[in-house]
Amino acid sequence: MAALLGHIFKTQKNSILLRNIITTFNTISSSSLHQTPFILPTLSQVRLIGNAAESVCGFDEMVKGNDRKYYMLGGKGGVGKTICAASLAVKFANHGHPTVVVSTDPAHSLSDSFALDLTGGNLVPIEGVSSPLYALEINPDKSMDEFRTAGQKLGGGGAKSLMQSMGLGAIADKLGELKLEELLHTPPPGTDEIIAITKVMQFLESEEYSKFSRIVFDTAPTAHTLWLLSLPEFLDGSLGRLIKMKAKLGSVFNSLLGKEQPQNSSLDKLEKLKERVAKIHDLFHNPDTTEFIIVTIPTIMAISESSRLHASLKKESVPVKRLIINQVLPPTSDCKFCSMKIKDQMRAIETIHNDSELAGLRLCQAPLVDTEIRGVPALKFMGDKLWR
Numbered sequence: 001m002a003a004l005l006g007h008i009f010k011t012q013k014n015s016i017l018l019r020n021i022i023t024t025f026n027t028i029s030s031s032s033l034h035q036t037p038f039i040l041p042t043l044s045q046v047r048l049i050g051n052a053a054e055s056v057c058g059f060d061e062m063v064k065g066n067d068r069k070y071y072m073l074g075g076k077g078g079v080g081k082t083i084c085a086a087s088l089a090v091k092f093a094n095h096g097h098p099t100v101v102v103s104t105d106p107a108h109s110l111s112d113s114f115a116l117d118l119t120g121g122n123l124v125p126i127e128g129v130s131s132p133l134y135a136l137e138i139n140p141d142k143s144m145d146e147f148r149t150a151g152q153k154l155g156g157g158g159a160k161s162l163m164q165s166m167g168l169g170a171i172a173d174k175l176g177e178l179k180l181e182e183l184l185h186t187p188p189p190g191t192d193e194i195i196a197i198t199k200v201m202q203f204l205e206s207e208e209y210s211k212f213s214r215i216v217f218d219t220a221p222t223a224h225t226l227w228l229l230s231l232p233e234f235l236d237g238s239l240g241r242l243i244k245m246k247a248k249l250g251s252v253f254n255s256l257l258g259k260e261q262p263q264n265s266s267l268d269k270l271e272k273l274k275e276r277v278a279k280i281h282d283l284f285h286n287p288d289t290t291e292f293i294i295v296t297i298p299t300i301m302a303i304s305e306s307s308r309l310h311a312s313l314k315k316e317s318v319p320v321k322r323l324i325i326n327q328v329l330p331p332t333s334d335c336k337f338c339s340m341k342i343k344d345q346m347r348a349i350e351t352i353h354n355d356s357e358l359a360g361l362r363l364c365q366a367p368l369v370d371t372e373i374r375g376v377p378a379l380k381f382m383g384d385k386l387w388r
């Protein structure tokens with residue numbers, strides 16, 4: 001496939017391969033990069049959108065203003081969410097916005113995209129851009145373990161058996177009704193990512209990070225329908241039950257011991273978590289601060305999934321304006337296989353126009369390039385094609 005795509009691009013007059021751009025990046029000015037004929041089909045050529053004006057992704061609007069804005073990129077697995085998120089972060093940083101890009105996908109590829117090790121759980125500075133840019137991979141599994149530990153400290157199974165041994169079986173049974181253990185072991189899908197994002201938001205609120213005006217999230221493939229939409233359920237369910245559990249335990253121990261319940265830092269942590277999640281819920285539903293961008297590829301399957309995703313997000317009033325169509329092939333080729341593939345892509349893209357969920361979104365397209373997109377120069381190249 002790589003060879004075929006290489007062929008497509010080589011047959012295009014004056015084409016410049018991305019790998020040439022990467023290797024010669026330091027010697028080529030950004031303006032000459034902009035002139036490269038490597039740009040894939042014009043939108044009218046693939047009948048992607050009706051006219052050239054609509055082909056612009058509206059980056060001007062995204063970059064406007066210094067108030068903090070959050071962009072969440074989500075979609076089916078492997079469609080290029082990470083590349084699109086990383087290229088957006090690079091573009092924001094090169095347009096004067098101190099930016100943070102965070103991956104909450106357990107199968108991280110942000111490190112690979114920047115060709116850096118971001119696995120340490122701390123913000124890592126990215127060189128080669130004109131404003132501060134930091135990247136971070138956060139491990140949802142680790143965050144989830146912390147949540148479980150806090151829950152267990154509050155008295156999961158241990159507290160129940162202790163109470164039973166103290167002859168307080170009836171109360172223990174009542175606590176059992178809260179299904180705490182089940183909750184801690186099989187939390188609702190997306191809980192891990194909610195916890196991870198909450199942790200990120202917590203440090204982004206600190207004074208140290210107040211100057212960061214653009215925050216880009218590269219989310220897990222399943223995240224789209226899950227974590228955002230399950231925030232209220234998470235508040236009422238998981239956290240609500242844990243806090244209720246604590247209240248019940250507290251009153252039992254108070255009457256039993258005849259004294260005040262000592263301060264419990266686990267409870268404090270959970271209550272703070274509840275407050276933060278509620279705040280995130282409001283923030284992520286606010287069109288002035290947040291936008292969820294759907295990433296797809298030109299295949300019927302990916303487009304159908306994107307349509308369902310948009311329906312779910314719309315139902316929950318999550319702001320969505322843009323749809324990225326990634327990996328679009330050039331409009332023509334003298335290779336038979338490539339021509340077939342191009343037609344196939346065009347047919348898939350056509351379905352977007354007839355899809356009631358997707359037709360109203362602003363369409364942004366990114367070319368399929370002939371080599372892996374790794375490092376700031378490649379991300380800048382990609383960003384200049386996509387974020388226009």
Ligand SMILES: Nc1ncnc2c1ncn2[C@@H]1O[C@H](COP(=O)(O)OP(=O)(O)OP(=O)(O)O)[C@@H](O)[C@H]1O
Nearest residue numbers: 077078079080081082083109221327367368369373
């Ligand atoms: N436009 C493109 N041209 C060429 N390669 C691309 C393009 N977009 C993405 N890729 C490649 O496809 C692979 C998957 O991309 P990426 O990791 O960004 O997808 P993802 O949606 O984040 O995946 P996951 O769902 O696993 O998190 C990577 O190897 C990336 O370099």
